[in-house]
Amino acid sequence: MSQINVLITGAAGFTGRHACRYFVAKGYHVAAAVRNAAKYSEPGVEYISCDLTRREQVRELVKRVKPRYVLHLGGKNSVPESWGEPLLYMESNIMGSLYLLQALRESGCSSRILVAGSRLKFALSGPLAPTHPYALSKSVQEVTALSWGKLFHQDVLVAEPGNLIGPGPSTGICALLAKYIVNEEQGEEQKPFHLSSAEERRDFLDVRDAVAAYEVLLRHGETGSVTPVCSGLERTLGEVAQLYASLSTANIAIEAGDAPASGAEEAVQPVRLRELGWEPKYTWEMSLRDILEYYRAERAEWL
Template sequence: MDSKAMRKRILITGASGFTGKHAVVHFMKKDYEVTAAMRKEMSCEGASVVSCDLENEDQVMKLIEDANPHYILHLAGQNHVGSSWEQPLSYVNSNVIGTLHLLEAVRKKVPTARIVVAGSALQYNPSDSSTLTHPYSFSKTMQILVSEAWAKLYNLDVVIAKPSNLIGPGHSNGVCSIFAKKIAAMEKGDEKKELHISNLEARRNFIDVRDAVAAYEHLFLFGQRKAVYEIASSVCYSLKEVASMLRTLAHVDFQITNDEANSEPFLIPDTSPLQLIGWKPNYSLEKSLLDILTFHRQTKD
């Protein structure tokens, strides 16, 4: 039998993004036949690259028909909390309408394909409006609600992933990347030797993007239909602890300043369902921070 015919076909939306780039590399190494979908085409060695706007229903239908995937990793969408305040409709169109177009195309063209939808730890509880804090949270919550609805109404094979704060090498607007980029600039003499943090005691749960992508593969292979899986580490760190780790890794000393130091309650996500299907994180926070810092040292921004 043709070896290509035996390979599993995976479609990755948002393949040009922070997580998407890591996902393409991961699944290529695992010998999947990868279709990398993105708004603007860029090189993805070994993968079939397709330009597609998920807000365009016809383009999405053609994408699914041509790729004919066994698996779909849905990463596409907008994910910046700050800009969601200025462009809420854009976030709804991207994160909700784009997802609906994808689900409809799957329903009509490849109804047996498994879809892993990447949600967010910043989703709110729809039954408690006090937990809604920004338009991004609204758009991601609606994305998951429509995914769960289509899974139930049309019996689609949907699995929901809720990753924590993703970190790792690459261009990211996450806090660890912002800190590391400033430190790399300090090392080059291009930045004042001061790292300012609004709230030193703000706590976050971080998970390396490479561990998250490995978790997505576990969900394709072993996850339960219509289930929700948290992807996180077992420890929450304050931003002060993160900054201190980065200072030990830096080639320059710098001052850490802050506006306030108020502790915040932060529950550690329950990753036991994911661990039961064989996943565990491999990257420590220190290793992730070193890789992020190395990336920014080597990158001309």
């Protein structure tokens, strides 16, 4: 196992950091692609500077690592930011993926690449209904990566993660609410925390379980497959707030808007992952508790 090279792009991100630790613990040689390697240090991880939108840098990266597996987490992933920088999102998520695929093809490495897509994608057929530039970039990224693999006989798979949560720096709703609670615990004066709708439903999965699912797919997934990576359960944002309230003695003020509730009528089930032997280890309650503890510890460091 120690001889297997895995390349992780987007290694400085929320999921990427967990992925690096996970694959090191499993005995892989981990090469982590980040914009500035000098800023990062993690036992067992080889950090390499690379801008995925620079074709020559990507070629050098692949030539240096010669990966057996590639976990492609790199790219841009903020819906609000995508409205202001739509071309950046097209370049980062689509062209960055193509540069990586082409570099792997040119290298002659028999690499398997798992592309982290998004459940926010939309169908690229019939009347187009894009919701935001981020969704457009991820929809095109997915179909392009799979098509490239088919055209050039590359071993490409796609994972579609849901809302990933857990300890670590994140801009997700669970992290934002945890930060708010920790500030309340320290006596800061804040406006009430605003939810667009208490009834909005989302599938939350611990990022550590998602990373374990990515390894299962890299080792046992079917080439050309698209696999949902999720818990199979949906929770409302109101339930998130209620559970957090039970984990803190702070007086938490929540404001809920009247936006229409969203969420699928029936949650997507991770059937294929379970067939491959994957089962989540972290309950929803464990995830939220760990998020709170992470931000409590972070706050304590700078007090």
